[in-house]
Amino acid sequence: MSKLLIVGTVAFDKIETPFGKTDKILGGAATFIGLSASQFDVESGIVSVVGDDFPQGYLDMLKGKNIDTTGVEIVKGGKTFFWSGKYHNDMNTRDTLVTELNTLADFNPIVPENFKDTEFLMLGNLHPAVQMSVIKQIPNRPKLVVLDTMNFWMDNAWDDLIEVIKKVDVITINDEEARQLSGEYSLVKAAQKISKMGPKYVVIKKGEHGALLFHEENIFFAPALPLEEVFDPTGAGDTFAGGFIGYLAQTKDISFENMKNAIIYGSNMASFSVEKFGTRRMEELTKDEIKKRLGQFKELTQFEIELN
Amino acid sequence: MSKLLIVGTVAFDKIETPFGKTDKILGGAATFIGLSASQFDVESGIVSVVGDDFPQGYLDMLKGKNIDTTGVEIVKGGKTFFWSGKYHNDMNTRDTLVTELNTLADFNPIVPENFKDTEFLMLGNLHPAVQMSVIKQIPNRPKLVVLDTMNFWMDNAWDDLIEVIKKVDVITINDEEARQLSGEYSLVKAAQKISKMGPKYVVIKKGEHGALLFHEENIFFAPALPLEEVFDPTGAGDTFAGGFIGYLAQTKDISFENMKNAIIYGSNMASFSVEKFGTRRMEELTKDEIKKRLGQFKELTQFEIELN
Numbered sequence: 226m227s228k229l230l231i232v233g234t235v236a237f238d239k240i241e242t243p244f245g246k247t248d249k250i251l252g253g254a255a256t257f258i259g260l261s262a263s264q265f266d267v268e269s270g271i272v273s274v275v276g277d278d279f280p281q282g283y284l285d286m287l288k289g290k291n292i293d294t295t296g297v298e299i300v301k302g303g304k305t306f307f308w309s310g311k312y313h314n315d316m317n318t319r320d321t322l323v324t325e326l327n328t329l330a331d332f333n334p335i336v337p338e339n340f341k342d343t344e345f346l347m348l349g350n351l352h353p354a355v356q357m358s359v360i361k362q363i364p365n366r367p368k369l370v371v372l373d374t375m376n377f378w379m380d381n382a383w384d385d386l387i388e389v390i391k392k393v394d395v396i397t398i399n400d401e402e403a404r405q406l407s408g409e410y411s412l413v414k415a416a417q418k419i420s421k422m423g424p425k426y427v428v429i430k431k432g433e434h435g436a437l438l439f440h441e442e443n444i445f446f447a448p449a450l451p452l453e454e455v456f457d458p459t460g461a462g463d464t465f466a467g468g469f470i471g472y473l474a475q476t477k478d479i480s481f482e483n484m485k486n487a488i489i490y491g492s493n494m495a496s497f498s499v500e501k502f503g504t505r506r507m508e509e510l511t512k513d514e515i516k517k518r519l520g521q522f523k524e525l526t527q528f529e530i531e532l533n
Numbered sequence: 534m535s536k537l538l539i540v541g542t543v544a545f546d547k548i549e550t551p552f553g554k555t556d557k558i559l560g561g562a563a564t565f566i567g568l569s570a571s572q573f574d575v576e577s578g579i580v581s582v583v584g585d586d587f588p589q590g591y592l593d594m595l596k597g598k599n600i601d602t603t604g605v606e607i608v609k610g611g612k613t614f615f616w617s618g619k620y621h622n623d624m625n626t627r628d629t630l631v632t633e634l635n636t637l638a639d640f641n642p643i644v645p646e647n648f649k650d651t652e653f654l655m656l657g658n659l660h661p662a663v664q665m666s667v668i669k670q671i672p673n674r675p676k677l678v679v680l681d682t683m684n685f686w687m688d689n690a691w692d693d694l695i696e697v698i699k700k701v702d703v704i705t706i707n708d709e710e711a712r713q714l715s716g717e718y719s720l721v722k723a724a725q726k727i728s729k730m731g732p733k734y735v736v737i738k739k740g741e742h743g744a745l746l747f748h749e750e751n752i753f754f755a756p757a758l759p760l761e762e763v764f765d766p767t768g769a770g771d772t773f774a775g776g777f778i779g780y781l782a783q784t785k786d787i788s789f790e791n792m793k794n795a796i797i798y799g800s801n802m803a804s805f806s807v808e809k810f811g812t813r814r815m816e817e818l819t820k821d822e823i824k825k826r827l828g829q830f831k832e833l834t835q836f837e838i839e840l841n
Contacts (some may be wrong), residue, residue: 315718410623413761434742437759446756446833451745453721485836519838525754526834528793530827 227474230340230367232359233349233463234329235273235283235297238503239309242316242457250503251283253423254349254373257460260507261467261494262347263290264515265475270340272296272359274332276303286508295337303328316455317432317453336362342348345474346366348393350375351465353385360392369479371395371470372424373462376402382465391423394479397466399430412437413444424522426484428469430462440481440499447488448525457502461495464507468494493518535782536576538648538675539566540667541657541771542637543581543591543605546811547617550624558811559591560616562657562681565768568815569775569802570655571598572823578648580604580667582640584611594816595609603645605770611636621699624763625740644670652676653782656701657771658683661693677702677787680732680776681771684710694784699731702787705774707738720745721752725802734792736777746796748789756833758804758826765810769803772815776802800828 238252255271262269270293285293309323346367348356372393407415416427416439427439435448459515469491500506546560563579570577592602617631654675656664661692680701686694698807715723724735735747743756777799822840
């Protein structure tokens with residue numbers, strides 16, 4: 226079984242959508258990535274940091290999904306990273322109400338000994354210097370390194386971001402971020418430019434409009450599953466990334482052809498994540514449900530035209 | 534060979550995009566639909582109206598594509614419908630600068646005798662009362678009636694629109710229009726509601742984000758081909774509709790499975806239309822180019838995951 230190391234936030238989220246609002250609930254990039262990847266046959270571990278206000282029950286739940294939490298540092302007297310946001314009626318835009326970095330502010334990630342030989346490395350959205358620190362702790366380069374980032378780091382840590390982007394195989398960002406990073410409006414041109422910065426594979430996430438995978442002259446597209454309701458989009462991008470790298474780690478095949486399948490799986494997993502608040506849907510998700518939904522993705526996209 | 538009757542505008546367009554501007558050039562819904570459908574083995578004809586300012590050369594070009602223009606009335610002393618618009622930098626939004634209805638203002642469509650037995654009827658974007666008049670002139674209901682419309686008629690001719698929507702098999706509208714027509718934000722719910730108004734098949738066009746086909750519980754999605762540059766989006770929706778109905782008319786198969794292929798062809802044709810100003814690209818388009826691009830659509834969307 227392949228090892229998969231996931232670096233990212235483990236956090237409290239407080240979310241308001243047109244459908245309702247939550248108290249502080251479990252959130253964070255590494256949480257969503259880990260829960261999504263846990264649906265695949267991989268040996269996964271998380272590197273992150275929380276305060277001692279973080280409920281042991283959450284860590285137990287993650288362990289129950291066979292996620293190694295040895296790398297989740299618990300800072301005594303510290304408080305866990307907290308994010309609060311409110312979604313607008315279209316569910317595509319949101320306002321951030323609160324961001325308290327807390328223990329994340331001076332997070333010094335430590336890769337556990339048993340993950341220093343990880344074959345798959347997922348760098349969830351975090352300060353690019355933290356992402357780089359993790360790369361440097363792994364003596365033999367992993368088979369595949371995937372980086373997720375966001376516009377905040379483009380605005381505030383450009384040089385660090387460019388350095389870490391040089392080191393990765395795959396970058397996943399949304400369409401607006403791809404435009405900002407490349408200075409190109411056309412996503413085709415944006416992906417070409419970003420690819421020249423380092424990553425041979427560029428995944429552009431377009432939310433409800435699906436995701437594009439670019440590699441050299443090749444393009445593949447995975448739609449989002451059209452849903453009657455999107456209940457809470459929080460973590461959908463991380464869930465997508467977790468499904469993507471989880472599938473690749475399970476199949477140990479990092480070819481472009483297999484990455485097509487991986488972004489379909491990413492989209493599959495994300496389609497569940499948005500159905501309930503927070504991590505709730507991902508916690509209860511079964512392999513049978515995923516398989517059934519894969520059938521829906523086939524119905525949605527596969528066609529038979531004879532080229533004659 | 535199936536007959537295909539197309540009703541819609543034949544017009545002058547004047548277009549400005551970030552890439553340049555045109556003088557008055559050939560435009561109109563029926564023009565784009567006709568040129569797109571002319572790539573398929575169909576016997577097509579247009580019902581429309583122009584003034585005597587309309588160049589004979591344009592009509593000759595359409596005839597040269599085997600499009601019957603007997604039904605294009607030329608009003609002596611009249612002026613042809615004229616639209617002018619300017620696209621913003623994102624190419625997704627535009628301002629209408631000029632709309633001169635001219636001869637279109639009191640257009641009374643006459644279906645030519647040789648198309649009264651048409652098997653396929655495409656009602657391009659026009660006043661819904663004009664669309665209804667055409668339906669009524671056809672004694673035996675066509676095998677398939679497709680309606681395209683827009684928000685303007687929802688705002689200004691709601692009752693007439695609802696009446697004509699009852700009579701058609703397929704409606705093609707964009708995402709915002711689907712929301713306006715149904716009062717539902719979710720496109721899945723919007724399509725369900727619209728289907729109850731009459732059309733068993735609902736096609737929602739999302740521009741650069743592709744198109745969705747809904748029928749009962751089934752959904753199919755055709756992406757737009759990611760392009761380095763979109764040069765001029767004018768007529769892309771009509772070109773899409775022309776490819777859709779042209780393929781169905783050629784294959785004489787109106788099953789849901791075949792409509793999947795038809796929206797892939799619609800998206801294929803639209804991907805060419807946007808590559809040059811106005812109708813230019815569609816006038817020069819060859820069957821070999823379409824076939825090659827169909828291969829690109831397969832590369833873009835088809836995947837092989839074993840469900841085990």
